[in-house]
Amino acid sequence: MNGWELERLLTFIEENIAANEVRLRAEIIRFIQRHEDAVLDQFRAHQSAVIPTSFGEIVLDLADLRAAVASPVAA
Amino acid sequence: MLALLVSLLIALYLLGPDLISRWILAFVVPRKTLVQSRGEEITRAILWAAIPLAAAIAWAIAAGSLRHAGQLSDIQTVFSGLYSDRYFEANQAAFFVSVHNFFWMNLCLLWRLYALVILIAILFNGIIRRYRIWSSSRSRWVRHFLTFIILPRISEWHVLLSEMLLPAGPFVLTADVLTRNNTLYQGLVKDKMLNPDGSLHAVTLANPRRFLRDEFHTAQSANPEIDSADFWKSIPGNLFVILGSDIVNLNLKYIRRKPLSYRPVAEPGDPGDTEVLVRLLERLRHDAS
Numbered sequence: 001m002n003g004w005e006l007e008r009l010l011t012f013i014e015e016n017i018a019a020n021e022v023r024l025r026a027e028i029i030r031f032i033q034r035h036e037d038a039v040l041d042q043f044r045a046h047q048s049a050v051i052p053t054s055f056g057e058i059v060l061d062l063a064d065l066r067a068a069v070a071s072p073v074a075a
Numbered sequence: 076m077l078a079l080l081v082s083l084l085i086a087l088y089l090l091g092p093d094l095i096s097r098w099i100l101a102f103v104v105p106r107k108t109l110v111q112s113r114g115e116e117i118t119r120a121i122l123w124a125a126i127p128l129a130a131a132i133a134w135a136i137a138a139g140s141l142r143h144a145g146q147l148s149d150i151q152t153v154f155s156g157l158y159s160d161r162y163f164e165a166n167q168a169a170f171f172v173s174v175h176n177f178f179w180m181n182l183c184l185l186w187r188l189y190a191l192v193i194l195i196a197i198l199f200n201g202i203i204r205r206y207r208i209w210s211s212s213r214s215r216w217v218r219h220f221l222t223f224i225i226l227p228r229i230s231e232w233h234v235l236l237s238e239m240l241l242p243a244g245p246f247v248l249t250a251d252v253l254t255r256n257n258t259l260y261q262g263l264v265k266d267k268m269l270n271p272d273g274s275l276h277a278v279t280l281a282n283p284r285r286f287l288r289d290e291f292h293t294a295q296s297a298n299p300e301i302d303s304a305d306f307w308k309s310i311p312g313n314l315f316v317i318l319g320s321d322i323v324n325l326n327l328k329y330i331r332r333k334p335l336s337y338r339p340v341a342e343p344g345d346p347g348d349t350e351v352l353v354r355l356l357e358r359l360r361h362d363a364s
Contacts, residue, residue, distance in 0.1 A: 006234070007222045017329055021337040024330055029348045031304070032355060043359055052304045055330050056249045056261055057282060062359070068335035069352050 020055070027053040028060070077157040087185060089117065092124045092192040099196035103203050124188070127195060131187035140183045145176030153177045203229065206239045230273030236264055241329055245336075250280065251326035252317055259286040261307065264327070265314060275319035283315035284308060 028051050032039050042049035048061040135141035152173035156163040163170055206221065233239070241248060248264040262280025270276045284307040291306040331337050335352070 007219075010218075010222065013329060020328060021331060021334065024334045025337055025348070027304075028334060029351050033351050036351075036355065036358075040355065040358055043355075044362060052307060054304060055328050055334075056263065057284070057307075057309075058334055060335065064333055064335050065352050065356055067333070068338070069349055069356060 024053055024055050024058070027051075027055070028058060077154065080153075080157060084181075087181070088128060088188070089121060089124050092127060092188060095189065095192055096123060096196040096199075099193065100199060100203075103200040124192075127188055127191040128184075130191055131184050134187050134191075135183050141180060144179035144183050145173070149173040149176040149180065203239070230269055232267060232269055232273065232275045235325075235327060236267040236275075236278060245332040246329050247332050249328045249330060250278070251328075252278065252280070253323045253325075254317065254321045255323055256321075257288070259288065260284065260310075260315065260317060261286070262315060268319075275322070277316050277318050278322070278325075280315045280317070281313070283310040283312070285310055 031051050031053070039049045039051070043062065048059055051058045051060055132141070149172075152166065152169055156166065156170040156173070202221065229239075236248070238248065249262065250264050252260045252262075254260065260280065260283055262283040264278065265281040266279040268276040268279075286303075287306045287308055291301070291303055294301045294306070338349075
């Protein structure tokens with residue numbers, strides 16, 4: 001792989017990261033919507049919840065939830 | 076004798092700096108083995124040594140040590156004496172004085188050359204280690220320098236499977252790995268092992284999961300709307316190693332360590348998706364009270 005190919009790869013990754021982030025967030029929200037009681041049970045028992053997504057299992061804790069609700073719109 | 080001296084000078088001025096730079100770079104990253112002809116290898120060595128050598132000569136001239144050690148005529152005398160026996164016999168005394176000066180001239184250049192090569196290699200190591208931060212630079216020139224000077228010296232697998240390409244910030248690298256027996260694994264890329272030539276030997280995943288393909292297809296035939304996310308089975312264990320020879324393809328994903336910290340810009344009037352999270356928090360708060 002030469003410098004040009006790597007440069008293209010870097011640009012490609014950068015272009016896709018935002019799309020991945022939107023998709024991952026949407027999957028987490030959709031899972032919480034669909035399995036709200038189960039997620040709530042996990043939070044009650046462990047102060048955290050494991051959310052299965054196509055990107056892998058994402059562990060959310062209460063601080064993440066509070067930060068997501070409180071924080072202004074991120075870049 | 077002349078051929079011996081020229082070979083020694085080539086080794087000291089061209090091959091030595093290249094070997095030392097490779098050795099120092101190997102402390103930080105696995106380099107890829109380039110299959111090159113002897114001509115290509117010498118050209119690369121010349122290019123790698125040319126800049127530090129030019130700088131070493133300028134440094135030695137500016138410091139006055141090169142002039143103090145000897146003159147251009149000393150170099151001519153040494154080479155003439157080695158080339159011609161007749162010249163050597165006629166100028167024996169001058170030849171040995173010139174050999175002495177020639178030695179000190181080379182020494183004063185060589186220690187500067189090696190010091191610069193070591194310094195540049197350490198600088199490259201530093202840039203490679205902090206590549207994520209440097210590469211996020213908005214300056215096109217910085218990015219081009221990093222892409223064309225630093226990256227081609229490193230194994231592609233290291234570039235892809237390390238944190239080098241991750242955007243600056245709290246991102247992690249996950250991968251879907253399809254193996255030759257058609258099994259799909261997923262996990263957090265924790266480590267990789269590379270062969271001496273830079274090819275992939277194995278990749279290590281944390282929190283590995285296996286996709287239950289048969290069960291999914293069976294369930295999907297009954298209910299086409301079924302969610303594939305329910306068909307991942309966690310694999311007990313800490314680190315899961317997959318041999319490179321078993322891998323058919325890799326799907327690499329760069330995701331935020333805290334995915335909810337990313338909030339897409341909402342359209343005007345769109346309440347966004349936070350109401351789901353707000354409701355969840357309210358229910359938790361209600362439990363606590």
